[in-house]
Amino acid sequence: MGASTPRILVTGAVGQIGSDLTLALRERYGATNVIAAGHRTPPSPLLRDSGPYDTVDVTDVESVASAVQRHHVDTIYHMAAVLSAVGEAKPQLAWTVNINGLYNVLEVSRELGVAQVFCPSSIAAFGPSTPRDQTPQETILRPTTIYGVSKVAGELLCEYYVRRFGLDVRGVRYPGIISSETLPGGGTTDYAVAIFYEAIAQGRYTCFVRADTVLPMMYMPDCIKATIDLMEADGSKLVHHADFNLAAMSFSAGELADEIRKHLPNFVCEFKPDGRQTIADSWPRSIDDSAARAEWRWEPAWDLPRMTVDMLTRLRERHAAGDLYRQK
Numbered sequence: 001m002g003a004s005t006p007r008i009l010v011t012g013a014v015g016q017i018g019s020d021l022t023l024a025l026r027e028r029y030g031a032t033n034v035i036a037a038g039h040r041t042p043p044s045p046l047l048r049d050s051g052p053y054d055t056v057d058v059t060d061v062e063s064v065a066s067a068v069q070r071h072h073v074d075t076i077y078h079m080a081a082v083l084s085a086v087g088e089a090k091p092q093l094a095w096t097v098n099i100n101g102l103y104n105v106l107e108v109s110r111e112l113g114v115a116q117v118f119c120p121s122s123i124a125a126f127g128p129s130t131p132r133d134q135t136p137q138e139t140i141l142r143p144t145t146i147y148g149v150s151k152v153a154g155e156l157l158c159e160y161y162v163r164r165f166g167l168d169v170r171g172v173r174y175p176g177i178i179s180s181e182t183l184p185g186g187g188t189t190d191y192a193v194a195i196f197y198e199a200i201a202q203g204r205y206t207c208f209v210r211a212d213t214v215l216p217m218m219y220m221p222d223c224i225k226a227t228i229d230l231m232e233a234d235g236s237k238l239v240h241h242a243d244f245n246l247a248a249m250s251f252s253a254g255e256l257a258d259e260i261r262k263h264l265p266n267f268v269c270e271f272k273p274d275g276r277q278t279i280a281d282s283w284p285r286s287i288d289d290s291a292a293r294a295e296w297r298w299e300p301a302w303d304l305p306r307m308t309v310d311m312l313t314r315l316r317e318r319h320a321a322g323d324l325y326r327q328k
Contacts (some may be wrong), residue, residue, distance in 0.1 A: 005029050006116075009073040011058050011105065012080030014038040016182040017174070017223060018118070019047050021077060022225045035071045038080075040086040058101035065108045076152040076226070077118045078105045085187035085276055087147040098150035101155075102129035106161050106169070114167075118231055119242055121155050121173040122149035123216055124188075128282045132309050135284035137245045137291040139195045144282050158242035170230050170240035175287060177223050178307065181312040183325065188279045192256060195269065199260050200315045201324055211254030211271045214285040218248040219310070226298055233296035240291055248300035249288035249307075259308045282298055 005328075012018040012112075013036035023046070025034045031051035039057055041103060043050045054071070057063040058080045067073065080101055087094035105114035109117050127142040131323060141152045151173075158169040176189025183197075184190035190192055191207050192215075198205035218226075226246055257269035318324045 001225060003101065004300050005127065006075040007032055007071060008034045008075045008077065009037055009056075009067060009071060010034065010077045011037045011056060011101075012070045012078070013047065013053075013311075014040065014042045014044075015079055015081075016185045017177055017220075017227075018077075018079035019044060019182050020179060021079065021224055021227060022047060023050060024228065025077070028097065028228065030205070033069070035073065037155075039114065048120070053152060054107055056131070059096055061104040061108060064104050065112065066115045068108055068112050068114060074195060075115070075231075076105055076109060076114055077231075078102060081120075082147070083185055083187040083311060084122075084145050084147040084279055085188055085190070086253055087150070088145055088162040088225060088275070090276060091146040091244055092151060094146045098147070099153055102154050102157060106157065106167065106323055110165050116231060117158075117169045118227065119154060119158050119171045120227075120257070121151045121171050121174055121243055122147070123175050123242075123283050123287065124279075125151040125173055125243075126282075126284050130284065132283075132285045134286050134288045135245065136288050137240070137243075145279055148282075150297050152303075162241045165181050168235060169242050170238070172226060172244045172246040172292070173287075174223065174246060175218045175248065177218055177220060177309065179220040180311050180318075181220070188276045189215055189217065191253060195260065196311045196315055197324060199264055199267050200312065200319050203264070204270070205257075206270045206272050207253050207257070208272065209253050209280050210273050211257070211276050212252050213277070213280050214250055214252045215283060216247055216250045216287045218246070219307040222300045222302050225301070226292075229298065230292075230296055238295050240295065244291055244292045244295075245287050245289040246298065247289040249303050250286040251304050256308075259304055263308065263312055269277060
């Protein structure tokens with residue numbers, strides 16, 4: 001990214017990944033150089049007060065362009081998206097935000113000379129016909145959700161801008177992300193976040209997928225590290241661009257409940273699958289991320305036991321302070 005400090009715009013900065021990413025970027029590059037952007041005022045005092053915030057509607061190209069010009073932005077982390085479960089309830093909204101919003105960001109970046117764009121994809125890009133174990137980097141992409149369809153289209157659109165216009169666009173296929181700081185935001189993997197909150201607050205949880213449902217997961221610190229590491233990687237070493245497989249750990253919902261029970265012996269978890277089970281069943285159980293490891297030396301630091309201890313410790317502290325369900 002050069003020797004100069006980047007001027008960064010984070011769209012979707014109020015979301016699960018965006019909020020943690022914004023704070024990490026501010027710590028790394030300086031608070032005034034990282035502009036948090038969302039379609040509403042951030043509920044979090046930490047996010048609102050730690051640096052500049054702007055209201056940006058990614059579905060309005062003029063809104064995006066104005067923010068880039070106003071803040072002299074040269075790097076965009078485009079995290080604004082409608083997630084899988086919400087997308088199935090509101091498919092038109094998902095397409096408008098996920099596709100039209102991305103197109104606007106890419107076009108503004110091309111026209112105004114933005115140097116780098118990060119646009120995340122997801123394991124939702126895969127589908128029932130994709131190999132579910134050690135899912136390859138290059139494989140069948142035939143998702144069955146509008147969220148997944150938008151992610152496949154987004155990967156192809158980003159790749160087109162790399163090839164056609166030379167825009168430096170990068171991205172990863174995120175697995176399920178688990179965070180102790182941000183409440184679930186409408187994704188199919190949200191059970192792996194909610195279970196911790198409910199275990200601390202209520203001592204019980206009703207899980208919306210089967211106990212034997214295995215999905216790839218990642219703890220938020222690894223997610224943030226991977227995102228920044230990719231953006232700081234030597235571009236000349238990258239063969240892929242916006243579609244890197246990314247992995248850390250895979251476990252079943254039952255294994256997660258058992259791991260929590262090691263620390264909270266009285267914790268009760270019931271399993272009552274709903275419509276989100278069908279989505280989970282269409283996604284991989286484990287991911288082959290050898291391309292990311294080879295091209296930019298990706299390596300996760302967190303596994304299930306270590307993550308569980310850290311999550312419970314952090315959420316106990318928040319519960320004791322009375323802010324467990326407040327957005328951090």
